[in-house]
Amino acid sequence: MDGKRSGCEEPVVRAHDQLYRQASPHSAVSSFSSGRVKRERDLSSEEVEVERVSSRVSDEDEDGTNARKKLRLTKEQSALLEESFKQHSTLNPKQKQALARQLNLRPRQVEVWFQNRRARTKLKQTEMDCEILKKCCESLTDENRRLQKELQELKSLKMAQPFYMHMPAATLTMCPSCERIGGVGEGASKIPFSMTAKPHFYNSFTNPSAAC
DNA sequence: GTACATCGCCAAATTACGTCA
DNA sequence: GGTGACGTAATTTGGCGATGT
Structure with missing residues (x-):
């Protein structure tokens, strides 16, 4: 206080x-x-x-x-207010008057109820948004971890096989399913995975599972 | 046209009561 | 029965647009 x-x-x-x-x-x-x-x-x-x-x-x-x-509103009063709120989250003076008369409440009480109801709705929405953002954050963290790992692998591969150094970077690509570098070896004798087609970017927001 | 006062409504923050575990 | 947590009715404060003078 x-x-x-x-x-x-x-x-x-x-x-x-x-x-x-x-x-x-x-x-x-x-x-x-x-x-x-x-x-x-x-x-x-x-x-x-x-x-x-x-x-x-x-x-x-x-x-x-x-x-x-x-005041504790009765179930009937709450139900009617809720119903009214579903139809319109704000009230004009006439609606307020009518609702108040119908509920045997003061117009001010109806007005306050709507104000509080809007506040609750907003709070709930904010909490939901927060949850979504949290999940997105987690997803991005995972994605970042995966990419870091991938980078590490590429680096070690580069060290182990100097041959890569003779290839233009753009000709290297990664198999979407196994996450291994293409462009060399038996399966890539003629046409390596076509890196030139388009970069390998996934949107983890819209399709988190699509990240290979 | 503009400066000012007043009104009406709202959001946000807060207080305080009723209920329940 | 006392207590703390929680939901929510009610209050306070301040902002903003509309309107009248």
Whole structure:
């Protein structure tokens, strides 16, 4: 906690005096920023009425204390909100009003639900993207390891068989299946693997298994 | 045309409550 | 029953475009 606000200290607002809730001691500075004031001012009389009649959102405890209570949406409410979210992830004022009336919630609650829902969706997407990137990274690491090994083999081959030095590099190629150098030996008597056709590059993102 | 104020909405960060293991 | 982790409702803050003056 940062001391800005605490559930015990901040009086829970009631529908009709929400207009002035920002005057709470812990948000006095920000409370008069244009954003917050206008936020409350924009409640139409109809909205305020909806808030008044909402049975699920009583801000006052049975014993009369003003502790902030957190609403738990019912399954039906959540389902309807989810359904609505599938159709459109943002709401225009009319949709918000209608949904709020239908769910017996305050329009503000519907709005908040959609905001949080969008945030959750984004978070989930980010996590998925992260996973994909991780896999790509692993794939590239493997590919890099393989290429390093291949390079090492080529180097040692070069040392062992100076004959290679007399061949233009472009005439050397690698068998895609066995990963061995072509261009010499019995199978390559006339036409070595055609390196000139095209370089041997594979995209490990789109086809990781294609890397020979 | 432009500078300014206000509004309305949103994203991001954070807080805090309810639930469950 | 107490506790920590987790999910999520609610709040705060700040940015931005639209609109009116």
